[in-house]
Amino acid sequence: MRYGWLNGDIDYATDAPYFTILFEDQDESEIYGNQVNIGVITCPLAEIAALEGSYDVVIELDQ
16 A cells, blocks of 8 residues: 555555546645555556546456
8 A cells, every 4th residue: 555646557545445547646646545556557548538437347367
């Protein structure tokens, strides 16, 4: 666990259980604690920022 994130991180917050893909506000993120990084987005972050609506997500362990 850590405070803050890097833009592009895929995180789970243990203090307010939510899963998120973080694509902005890296510079202000150090005030948010209990971030567990579980991956990184490899596409351009503008593509993530342009998404609207809800999506089903599957997380699998790479073998």
